[in-house]
Amino acid sequence: MLQLLLHIDGSAQTTITLPQWGNAYTPLGSNSMHLVDRIDIQYNKTYQHLHSTVKPYLREDIASLAVAYHKFDSLNQREQFNVNYLSADNSEFVTLDEKSKYYRSNLGFFYPEPATFYQFFTVKVNPVIANSFGLSSDSSNLRFVNTRGLELRGSIDNKVGFYLYATDNQAIFPGYVSDRINKAPQVVPGEGVAKIFKEEGFDYLSSHGYITFNATKNIAVQFGQDKIFIGDGIRSLIWSNNAKDHLMLKINTKIWRANYQNVFTELANYDGSNIYNSLVHKKYAAMHHLNFPITKNFHLGLFETIIFDRTGLYGAEKGFELNYLNPVIFYRAVESGLGSSDNVVLGTNWKWNFLQRFSLYGQVVLDELVVGELLANDGWWGNKYAIQSGLKYINAFGINQLDLQYEYNMARPYTYSYEDENGSSYTHYAQPLAHPLGANFSEHLLALWYQPFPKIVINNTLLMANYGTDPTGENYGGNVFLDYNTYSNEYGNFTGQGINNQLLMNDLVVSWQFWHNASLDFRCIYRDLQVSASGQNANELFFSVGVRLNEVLKQYLY
Numbered sequence: 292m293l294q295l296l297l298h299i300d301g302s303a304q305t306t307i308t309l310p311q312w313g314n315a316y317t318p319l320g321s322n323s324m325h326l327v328d329r330i331d332i333q334y335n336k337t338y339q340h341l342h343s344t345v346k347p348y349l350r351e352d353i354a355s356l357a358v359a360y361h362k363f364d365s366l367n368q369r370e371q372f373n374v375n376y377l378s379a380d381n382s383e384f385v386t387l388d389e390k391s392k393y394y395r396s397n398l399g400f401f402y403p404e405p406a407t408f409y410q411f412f413t414v415k416v417n418p419v420i421a422n423s424f425g426l427s428s429d430s431s432n433l434r435f436v437n438t439r440g441l442e443l444r445g446s447i448d449n450k451v452g453f454y455l456y457a458t459d460n461q462a463i464f465p466g467y468v469s470d471r472i473n474k475a476p477q478v479v480p481g482e483g484v485a486k487i488f489k490e491e492g493f494d495y496l497s498s499h500g501y502i503t504f505n506a507t508k509n510i511a512v513q514f515g516q517d518k519i520f521i522g523d524g525i526r527s528l529i530w531s532n533n534a535k536d537h538l539m540l541k542i543n544t545k546i547w548r549a550n551y552q553n554v555f556t557e558l559a560n561y562d563g564s565n566i567y568n569s570l571v572h573k574k575y576a577a578m579h580h581l582n583f584p585i586t587k588n589f590h591l592g593l594f595e596t597i598i599f600d601r602t603g604l605y606g607a608e609k610g611f612e613l614n615y616l617n618p619v620i621f622y623r624a625v626e627s628g629l630g631s632s633d634n635v636v637l638g639t640n641w642k643w644n645f646l647q648r649f650s651l652y653g654q655v656v657l658d659e660l661v662v663g664e665l666l667a668n669d670g671w672w673g674n675k676y677a678i679q680s681g682l683k684y685i686n687a688f689g690i691n692q693l694d695l696q697y698e699y700n701m702a703r704p705y706t707y708s709y710e711d712e713n714g715s716s717y718t719h720y721a722q723p724l725a726h727p728l729g730a731n732f733s734e735h736l737l738a739l740w741y742q743p744f745p746k747i748v749i750n751n752t753l754l755m756a757n758y759g760t761d762p763t764g765e766n767y768g769g770n771v772f773l774d775y776n777t778y779s780n781e782y783g784n785f786t787g788q789g790i791n792n793q794l795l796m797n798d799l800v801v802s803w804q805f806w807h808n809a810s811l812d813f814r815c816i817y818r819d820l821q822v823s824a825s826g827q828n829a830n831e832l833f834f835s836v837g838v839r840l841n842e843v844l845k846q847y848l849y
Contacts, residue, residue, distance in 0.1 A: 314503050314511065315444045315454040316347040319520055319532045320843035322808070323353055323380060325740055326373050328523075329694065330360050332650045332685045342550040342582045344592050344640055345543070346520040349511070353377055354384035369692050372745035379406045379807060383415075405807035414445030419458050423812065423837025429466040432491070434835065436462040440497075442841055454515075455500040458842075463492035465833045467818055468847050475721040478561075480847055483535050483720060499536040506542075513541040519554060521580055521594065523642050523652040524698050525736050525752070525848075526726055528677040529594055530578065534722035535559070542618065549583040553618045555611070558719040560600055562772050574600040574714050577615040582640075592640040599633035600714030634658075634715035636707075648686060654679040656725075658706045658717075670784040672768070672775075677702035677725070681736075692742035701733040702726060704759070704768020704784050708775045716771055723771050727849045731769035732758035733786050734794075736848075746804045754796040754848050759789035762824070791823040798846060809840045 317323045324346070331343050341352055357377040360366075366374065378385045382404060401409055409416045421438035440458025447453065462479075464472070472479055472493060479485050485495035501515020518536045521529040539556035560572040580594040601609035638656040645651070658675035665674050681698035707717035707730050717724045728734070734756035741749045759769050766777040767789030778784075796818045802810045816833040 314349050314351050314452045314505075316503075316513075316517070317350055317353060317380070318456070318843050319347050319518055320845075322804075323348070323377060325694075326377055327353060327356060328650075328683070329373075329685055330356055332644050332683060333647050334360060342590070344521060344523055344582050344590065344642060345550055345552055345580070346522075347518075350381040351384045354381040357381070358385065367691060369742050369745050373742075376807070379404065382406060383413075412445075413449065414443060416441070416443045417808075417841045418442075419456070419842050420840040421837065421842040423814075423835045425465075425814070425833055425835025425837075427465045428830065428832040432463065434463050434465055434833070436460070436464075436837070438497075438842060450504060452503040453500070454503075455498075457496075457498040457500075459496055461488050461492060461494050463489065464847075465816065465818075466831055467820075467829075467849075469493075471847075471849070478535075478721045480722065480727070481533065481535065481845070509545040511543045513543075514539070521592075522640055522654055522679070523650065523683075524654070524679055524681045524700075525696065525738060526679065526698065526700050528654050528656045528679050528700060528702065528725050529580075529638060529640065530596070531725055533727050534718070534724050535720040537719055549581065552578075552580045552582075554578045554580075555616060557611070558598070558724075560713050560718075561721050562713055562718075571720075572600070572714075573610075574598065574719075575611050575615075579618065588644040590642045594638055594640070596636045597633050598636075598709075598715050598717060600711070634709045634717070636717065648684060650683040650685075652679075652681050652683070656702075656706070669782050670780075672705055672778045672781055672784050675703050675706040675708075675730075675775075677706050677730075690741075694740040696736075696738040696740075698736040698738075699734070700726060700736070701786055702728075702730040703786060704731040704788060705775045705778060706730040706768075707771040708768070708773060710774045710776050713772050718771055721772075728756065728758050729769050729771040731767060731786060731788065732756060734758075748802050748804070750798075750800045750802070750844075752798045752846070752848060754794065754798075756792075756794040756796075756849075757787045758792050758794070759787045760792060761789050765789065793821040793823075794849075795819045796848065798848065800844065802844070806840075810838070810844075812837045812839060812844065 327348060328343060331341055341356060357374050360374045403410055407415045408418055419438065419440040419442050421436060423436045425434045427434050438458050438460045440456070442456045444452070444454045468480065469491060472485065477485050477493070479493060479495050482495055482497050485493035488494040499516040501513050501517050503511065503513045506512050516536050516538050518532040519530055519541070520532050521527055537556050537558055539554055542553040544551045556576050558574045558576055560574040576596060576598045578594060578596040580592060582590055582592040584590050597615060636656060636658050638654060640654045642650060642652040656677040659673050660676055661671070661673060664671040679698065679700050681696065684695040687693045687695045707723060707725060709715040723729050734754060737753040739751040743749070759767050761767050761770060765779045766773045767779050768784065769789060797816070799815045801813045804810045814835045818831045820829040
């Protein structure tokens with residue numbers, strides 16, 4: 292049981308006892324994500340049970356981190372605001388006292404606390420609104436996003452948590468986003484299929500939900516429709532939130548200080564050709580990921596993922612391969628025993644926090660590798676791997692609340708692809724599961740996060756990428772949906788081959804959080820794409836202003 296102490300009338304103190312709530316996860320991309328990373332780097336020794344590589348975070352873990360952070364007396368005004376924000380956002384797991392003015396609300400029936408529009412028993416209900424309007428240099432027409440919906444979370448019998456998010460959306464995106472949607476076709480990045488709206492716009496639904504419960508003290512279970520993200524970077528080459536949410540069973544086990552996660556999920560084998568004619572073919576994935584703190588500041592992770600389908604001779608779905616439900620066995624051994632040719636991907640990730648200012652992180656993903664061919668350095672097509680390396684710098688150059696991040700990502704041609712009509716490719720719902728560029732790319736990212744005042748945050752992300760696309764009828768390894776046996780050259784392959792594309796993009800957002808999870812956003816995007824085959828540049832400059840309530844800021848970085 293948790294005790295909540297509130298100042299009701301300014302002179303008396305009332306004690307209210309709340310039941311232990313069922314757990315839920317904070318949304319990927321929310322304000323909490325960066326704040327938790329800052330605390331993890333600055334005060335890692337305070338709360339050692341957080342595994343920042345495994346996202347999203349449980350609300351209970353964020354609340355515990357915020358409580359530990361409260362113990363420091365040297366917090367400046369902006370840091371105090373941030374820790375109050377984290378506490379209020381996860382108030383069901385925080386004990387408050389009368390000194391925490393941040394939690395007081397005078398709106399009566401609605402907003403009993405700033406983070407909750409309406410609450411009954413152990414259920415919190417919030418509206419979801421996102422409206423933005425902008426202009427793009429590629430068109431005189433108005434660009435906009437209109438999102439409205441509902442978010443709720445709560446618990447049943449104080450043991451089972453649940454979460455629901457559902458919105459209806461209409462949007463006319465900047466030109467480069469619309470072009471990507473039309474190529475899918477009509478799949479909104481990170482979402483599902485969309486209907487045409489006002490000729491150049493899109494109308495789509497977005498919803499996900501799940502239940503959670505603790506099987507034991509150290510085993511947490513989640514079942515439902517959601518996304519995951521494995522890594523400490525802006526991108527993930529292991530598993531990202533780039534694609535649509537998916538049905539999954541996730542089992543998270545904490546053994547001493549180690550974190551072991553199993554994910555069994557159903558994906559959509561959809562490349563844009565069969566959405567209106569028949570049911571989308573199903574495919575499946577199983578992943579286990581072990582993250583272990585070698586020291587208090589150095590974490591090492593190992594993962595194995597297998598993606599497969601079980602479609603019969605006449606297209607009949609056979610369902611999930613039960614042998615892959617084994618939570619501890621190596622999938623490669625199971626695959627071999629089954630006589631299957633499923634797609635196994637292996638890899639590692641790491642993170643090293645040092646000097647309470649820096650975090651060095653990275654990933655290596657191995658899709659297929661022959662050491663002899665690698666040492667020969669002759670560009671054999673079958674050496675398929677991806678590499679990430681990055682550095683975070685907190686309070687850069689002694690400036691409080693100024694954070695910088697540099698990240699490098701690359702994926703060799705044909706990485707993530709497979710040979711069985713996308714049944715085992717690293718894709719879901721016409722989108723890559725890892726990086727939005729697919730494969731055959733290298734990129735540099737430089738991100739800035741600055742909080743000059745408690746309620747104002749400046750975000751800027753600079754992207755420089757080099758990637759290869761395919762001439763008609765060729766396969767140079769960038770399109771992860773193509774059969775890799777149709778490769779154009781057996782040897783002499785290199786990253787960026789084919790039609791070379793040079794991309795420069797900058798996304799600047801200034802946000803004023805005028806109420807809890809309510810922000811006014813000013814945005815400017817500049818994008819320049821140079822394509823070697825045409826010798827022409829495609830420039831786009833986009834400005835927008837918008838209001839968000841309980842909705843994460845969407846980024847389309849490609």
